[in-house]
Amino acid sequence: SAVISQKPSRDICQRGTSLTIQCQVDSQVTMMFWYRQQPGQSLTLIATANQGSEATYESGFVIDKFPISRPNLTFSTLTVSNMSPEDSSIYLCSVEEARQFFGPGTRLTVL
Amino acid sequence: AQSVAQPEDQVNVAEGNPLTVKCTYSVSGNPYLFWYVQYPNRGLQFLLKYITGDNLVKGSYGFEAEFNKSQTSFHLKKPSALVSDSALYFCAVRDPTTVINDYKLSFGAGTTVTVRA
Incomplete structure (x- = not known):
């Protein structure tokens, strides 16, 4: 089973700044996903x-706000841009290997 | 479109009693169904999945779930709950027959389970 690590594990940021979250997998995987879990909510x-193509965004999420990189089969980054307090959430990456494995998450607080 | 519903925000049981966490789903085709558990300040851990075959699926930590197509349900069960089972449980569904939704999971709202000693 895939082992996933995320950096940072948590951060406190100021409004208007950006944070890049890293996701590292211990094996090569084709599909990676980024989820958001707002306080007390489910995963979205x-x-x-x-890898090798542009990220596909879900309704309500745009590339300018959440740019994603996928330079190889073991690594991805998600940037949360121009942050506001509403972006305070846990951000999780996951990979698909017969089922989805999830990273430990990055807990972001925006002041 | 695919979706799941977890009708109970919270489930409270005494240790040693049976535990049931309810989940119903909606997909256009035959579903792939999953249960995940989230302990405080930790990521999601996989419990079990139903893809095809036997309707009763056994998973980690003594949990099992029964797929019921006529009722579009996939309830999670444990015969004898432990205090350590207290956590947030998520049901998730994927419709493998729709290319656009391929591999995407839709999660329920989650059910907080509290097992009291």
Whole structure:
């Protein structure tokens, strides 16, 4: 089973700044996903990130706000741009290998 | 479109009693169904999945779930709950027959389980 790590594990940021979250997998995977879990809420898919192609964003999420990179089959980044307090959430990456494995998440607080 | 519903925000049981967490789903084709558990300040951990075959699926930590197509349900069960089972449980569904939704999971709102000693 895939082992996924995320950096940072948590951060506190100021309004208007940007934060880049890293997701590292211990094996090569084709499909990676980024989710958001707002406080007390379920998981919402932000985008699908496949290596060699542009990320596919879900309704309500745009590339300018959440740019994603996928430079190789073991790594991806999600940037939360021009942050506001409403962006305070846990951000999780996951990979598909017969089922989805999830990273430990990045807990973001925007002041 | 695919979706799941978890009708109970919270489930409270005494240790040693049976635990049931309810989930119903909606997909256009035959569903792939999953249960995940989230402990405080930790990521999601996979419990079990139904793809095809036997309607009763056994998973991690003594959990099982029964797929019921006529009732479009996939309830999670454990015969004897432990205090350590206290966590947030998510049901998720994927419709494998729709290319656009391929591999995307839709999650329920989650059910908080509290097992009291």
